[in-house]
Amino acid sequence: MSVLQGKTIVLGVCGGIAAYKAAALTSKLTQAGATVRVIMTASAVQFVAPLTFQTLSRHHVFVDTFDEKDPSVVSHINLADSADLVLIAPATANTIGKLALGLGDDMLSTTLLATTAPIWVAPAMNVHMYANPAVQQNMQTLLSRGVRFIEPGEGQLACGYVGKGRLAEPEEIMAAVERHFQGEPGRLKDQRVLVTAGGTLERIDPVRYITNDSSGKMGYAIAEEAVRMGAAVTLVSGPSALPAPNGVEMVRVQSALDMREAVLSRLDTSDLVIKAAAVADYRPAVVAEQKIKKKSDSLTLELIKNPDILQEIGTLKKHQFVIGFAAETERLDEHALDKLNRKNCDLIVGNNVSQAGAGFSGDTNVVSIYDRNGLVEALPIQSKKDVARKLLELAADRMPTIAGNSDVR
Template identity: 65%
Template sequence: MLLGKTIVLGISGGIAAYKAATLCSRLVQGGANVFVIMTESATKFITPLTLQTLSRNPVYIDTFDELNPAVVSHIDLADRADLVIIAPATANLLAKMANGLADDMLSTTLLATTAPILVAPAMNVHMYAHPAVVRNMELLSERGVRYVEPGTGQLACGYVGKGRLAEPEDIVRAAEQWFAQGSSWKGKKVLVTAGGTIERLDPVRFLTNDSSGKMGFAIAEAAVNRGADVTVIAARIQGEPAAGIHVVRVESAEQMLEEVLSRFDDMDIVIKAAAVADYRPIARADSKLKKKSDRLVIELERTTDILQTIGQRKKGQFIVGFAAETEQVEHYAMDKLIRKNCDLIVANDVSVEGAGFNGDTNIVHLFGQEGRIASWPMLQKSEVAHRLLTLIAERITDKGDRG
């Protein structure tokens, strides 16, 4: 899984830095092209020459020490990385990452990269449990940073507890799992709906909702990253989708229904994240409605329920529905799951700050046939998407194992 991958290995200044030599060696043995960035403090524990010899690449320490005049080193490394591993990650470095500080080569590169980041913390047991460190790690997790949990045992400071750097083999295994994830859904066809549908009153006015499509596109991007063939049926959205996602644009609930049904039979997984209008105007004016009185009465009719329709038609597809509620979240989510024959419902209380439409975060509760199966704190929508797909994969596997 590591063969041909470019890994940036960041080493910060803790006694556990000596383990980075073994980690670097294991990554190189696995076929990775490893570039090491050390903080100044890290060089007090292990020499750059050691890492240079093991990685067979220059070791970077000073942001202003440009080894190759053709590039800006921290930008070049940030762009080339398939994965960034920080081992050990000290409390100081975690604080820099959480607060966006860039005062050395490593922290500057971390701000510039869009590659996934895998962090292996190491510090005193009381430091690891300090509220500031806990909050920094939570914040980074919300932004999509992954962790290799520290071990419990004798620490260099003399304490016994949690805070010991994970073993190099465990960190390598976590890196391999990350890359394996990239092909775990290869061959699977995934359909995602996103955004808020539009039901027109006339050529210039319409009924819609606050959905931005961000959750749907985060799910689609996560599925692409796992190797899936992804199609998004998108209504009104904000922003542009990531590369590799086939997008079909629609406007109304009826148009979305048609596009979903035309593809449904070929799909393995369908995730209905769109906010679809429940009602539409019975009559749509061909020209702009003019003000003629103090009141305007608009008669509405029900739209076809897309989720319920595909739930009735499914033949082995794994179907995930979304439920945006403002009260009795569990009651309405379970009712929706049963009535519409879904495999999972992702529910949130959109009246809660950080869980509503338009934002980059969400707070969700997951429901299966057995009831509530998970509740996640406020997370970036990208992290919600990653966790959701992991849960889907687990339940598909379990479903297959049961025959």
């Protein structure tokens, strides 16, 4: 049975020549068992008639906010509440801008404001429009709120230009939607997942310490997504302002030594270990019992090396599937692959933290995922939740403890 069987997908169609592809997408989604409710903007009907989508979806098509077809409900609220997924394809620069600004002046934009379902956006526009800083900023804003994007393709555009901006093909969009629903609870059922997150705090004295910029957002997103996919999750976190994700066993630690003890004591009972924490490489050799007083113009601290937790996991692992992170500022491929091999990881996630959208404290990330054969996948800028979902899907495909993958390492 199709993973789309019984799902309700609200499809927003915006005004552009790519609207004809949305008709093919509607047909594919409907044939796969989804209930497709189409909302067209006023501009979209200039390209494709609503009757086309009504025939393909076998449902009324919505254009005018005030054209209430069922007096027992308010249409845009009913559509928003019924959706398992809201998909905008094609999405114009105008609709992306309205969604980013929170505007609601037509049927589609009011529905988008009212829904709590995941929102996916498939842009289609001229190459220069797509690259415009205002459009890019609006997409960045939406990414930070958890909206997912299906990247446009490159090639000949209707306007005559050649470049990025062509709506993804219906088959590509369909495959992405199916992958989304395949990632629902059950993919990691009965798997025990251990995640580390945040930075560590290394004391100098009772009021001072050494730490780093890690916010914990990446690790917390991984823990949250793993719970959603059915796993039993333990999250070992350094100091973080983030609330504990629902459904996880939360273990709060401070120092690298604390984290090492918490992780190694749980290693044998874990199936998947994802070490997203930014552990301090060094700690003060001596921790003063009292506050160090300011007595001179300089102060020298002796630092000693912390244990390498990921290295120990790689040495001790038996059945566990291990994923590490490599935060770099240069030569990402080289450094990430070297770390993967030295520390006996199954996958490693590399990101250049100096790159826009990929820093510690932001809500987005730009990562490349590697195995022993090299690059597995390079992910464009997207929310950390989306990165987490993709990483867990890759892990589920490769883990030997999941049925059907006994020969995969």
